[in-house]
Amino acid sequence: MSSSLSAVPSLALELVLNPANPGRSRDEAYGARRSAVLSAAALAQAERELTAWDGYATTPLHSLSALARALGVQSLHYKDEGSRFGLGSFKALGGAYAVARLLCRELGARLGRTLDTQDLRRPEVRALCQGITVTCATDGNHGRSVAWGAQLFGCACVIYVHATVSQGRADAIAAYGAQVVRTPGNYDDAVRRADADAKALGRFVISDTSYPGYMDVPRDVMQGYQLMVHEAAQQMGERPTHIFVQAGVGGLAAAVCGYFWERDGGARPRFVVVEPERAACLLESARAGELRAVEGELDTLMAGLACGEVSHLAWEILEKGADAFCAIADASAVDCMRLLAHPLGGDRAIVAGESAVAGVAAAIAALQSPQARAQLGLGADSRILFFGSEAATDAALYAQLVGESAAAVAARAEAA
Numbered sequence: 001m002s003s004s005l006s007a008v009p010s011l012a013l014e015l016v017l018n019p020a021n022p023g024r025s026r027d028e029a030y031g032a033r034r035s036a037v038l039s040a041a042a043l044a045q046a047e048r049e050l051t052a053w054d055g056y057a058t059t060p061l062h063s064l065s066a067l068a069r070a071l072g073v074q075s076l077h078y079k080d081e082g083s084r085f086g087l088g089s090f091k092a093l094g095g096a097y098a099v100a101r102l103l104c105r106e107l108g109a110r111l112g113r114t115l116d117t118q119d120l121r122r123p124e125v126r127a128l129c130q131g132i133t134v135t136c137a138t139d140g141n142h143g144r145s146v147a148w149g150a151q152l153f154g155c156a157c158v159i160y161v162h163a164t165v166s167q168g169r170a171d172a173i174a175a176y177g178a179q180v181v182r183t184p185g186n187y188d189d190a191v192r193r194a195d196a197d198a199k200a201l202g203r204f205v206i207s208d209t210s211y212p213g214y215m216d217v218p219r220d221v222m223q224g225y226q227l228m229v230h231e232a233a234q235q236m237g238e239r240p241t242h243i244f245v246q247a248g249v250g251g252l253a254a255a256v257c258g259y260f261w262e263r264d265g266g267a268r269p270r271f272v273v274v275e276p277e278r279a280a281c282l283l284e285s286a287r288a289g290e291l292r293a294v295e296g297e298l299d300t301l302m303a304g305l306a307c308g309e310v311s312h313l314a315w316e317i318l319e320k321g322a323d324a325f326c327a328i329a330d331a332s333a334v335d336c337m338r339l340l341a342h343p344l345g346g347d348r349a350i351v352a353g354e355s356a357v358a359g360v361a362a363a364i365a366a367l368q369s370p371q372a373r374a375q376l377g378l379g380a381d382s383r384i385l386f387f388g389s390e391a392a393t394d395a396a397l398y399a400q401l402v403g404e405s406a407a408a409v410a411a412r413a414e415a416a
Contacts, residue, residue, distance in 0.1 A: 007344055008070050009335035013365035014277060014327040015372050018286055018320075026266040028320055030258070037219060037313050038258040043226045049117050050097060050227055055085050059228070061235040066345025071367045073382040077240070078340075078360070079232045082351055082391025087148055089304075089353075089390035090228050090252070091141040091208075096149030097224035098206050098217050099134055103153055106132060106204070120153045129154040133203045136160070137183075137190035139248070139303045140169035140393055141355075142208045142221075147178035149206075158203065162190040164299060164306070168394040186298045188308050209249040210313040218251065218313055225255035232385065233259070240385035242270045242378065244366075246358035247282050248307040250314030256387060257321040269385070270323045270376055274362040276300035277327040281310050282318065286325045291315060301330040301401070304355035304390060324376060330354075332361040334401050341402050341409045349413040351406045353390035353398065360386050 050056060060083075064076040081090035100117040107128050108115040119125050133156040136146050143159040150157035157178040161170050162185055174180045183190045191209060198205045210218035233239070243260070247253040253273045260268040273282055279298040285291050294308040336357035340350040352360075363384055366372040373379065392398035392406035399405045 008067070008364060009332075009339060010368060011332040011335060011361055011365035012329060013362055013369065013372065014283070015324055015366065015375070016283060016286060016326065017324045017375060018322050019289060026268070029265065030262045034258060034317055035262070037316050038222055038226060038255060038262070040262060042223045043230060043259075046097060046223050047227055047230065049100065050093060050224065052118065053085070057083070058231050058235070059084055061232055062348050062350060064343065064347045066343065066347045070344055071364065072380060073367065073378065073384060074380065075383045076363075076386070077232075077236055077384070078350065078386045078388050079228065080350060080388045081228065081356075082388065085148070087141075087144055088393045089141040089145070090225060090387070091145040092148065093224040093227055094208060094221035094251070095136070095142050095145030095206055096152065098220040099146055099149030099155070100153060101220045102134065102204055102206060102217060103129055103132065103155065126154045130156070132156070133158060133201070134206045135194050135198050135203045136206045136208075137162070137187060137194040138165070138173070139187055139306055140165055140172070141304050141390055143173045143178070144169075144176065144393075146206045147173050147176035150178065151176045158197075160190045160194040162187050164297065165303065166394050166397060168396055169303070172393065186296070186308060187306055188293070208251050209307070209309065209311040212312065215313060218311060222251045222255045222313065225252055226259050228387065229256050229259040232387070236385065238383060239264065240269045240383045242272065242363075242376065242382055242384045244272045244274055244359035244363045244384065245387050246274045246302075246305055246355060246389065248279075248305040249309065249311040250282055250318055251311055252387065252389065253282075253322070254311070254314035254317040258317045261317070261321050271321060272324045272326060272362060272366070272376065273318060273322045274358040275325070275327050276302045276305050276358070277329055279306045279308060280327040281308050283325040283327050285310050285315065286322070302333055302355045302358060304353075305358065326362050328358060328361045328365065332365065333357050336361045336364070337398075337402050341404060348416060349409050350388065351391045351398070351409045351413075352388050353393050354401070356388040356390045
């Protein structure tokens, strides 16, 4: 492709500056209430645990220099989570870590001592793990992470997938030994079914969304995500001026926002939350000034973001921490998958799944709009960071949307 603006797709964006933060004041302190959700101390513990796991490696941060030049900004960086623990997404840092934390709490209480994840590998402790069943609802990636964590530590696992989750994603979960149960309705219906069955059958829910009475496990999930953010901050060196990050229930977005808010206060990057236009529960909540659910089938190609109800813990941070909320169309995500697979100039080809590119699509659309550029303070000195949350987690769908297999795109990237 030519390294020119004409090679960049023209994308539409629905943008709302955060009405919960009048005048977008950035002076409010992170504070003790938010530190109880996500904190540097809890991240340090997650880092100690996760970096000791077999297969841990820092994922790459790609510079998209040609695309940055075409869009008229200083830099664009893409944190590529496709290789994380071999699971194809950043979710490995959340669900599996929360499984480990749950097992440490439960078995530590039974044994009368404090356990860490290395203790879970001891034969006598692993034998006790076999008597515990973990469960969750998923659009795909979180369930795969929970199933992998259950296999890793030796406990049983039951994963609920809703009606529109692809068979490829369901099969990928089952490959880790989990029992997969398909339910009618949407993601939020599956969450309720998983919770009800867990209460009836004595299972432990490992959910990435929080609700009244269920906060500890989702907090662990989000805290695990922050290791990815910490890596990106170290790799980038210079702080980004803007971050566009996708949201389903909001856990990833809150983890990213909370990391920079806690450390940088009012000098943190401008933060934009991006959702599919058919599942924009955070955008609707921001408009209403209170939590609002989006109902219906939530039918979007961005399967990992097809959520209609906001995580309460995530809202604790995003209600005031985000500068703007926006929604993009499915077609915009597909355009950006193709753009990253066939990049401008000398940029590296990237295998990016449907949910991974929402931030890229929103940034391109904002940079193409004079009004959005002005509202978000985007210009020639802007340094924009994206979190590429998944690779091709459904290989057949990826090939259909991009017109080329993920393996072929990866091979071109390695050969370049």
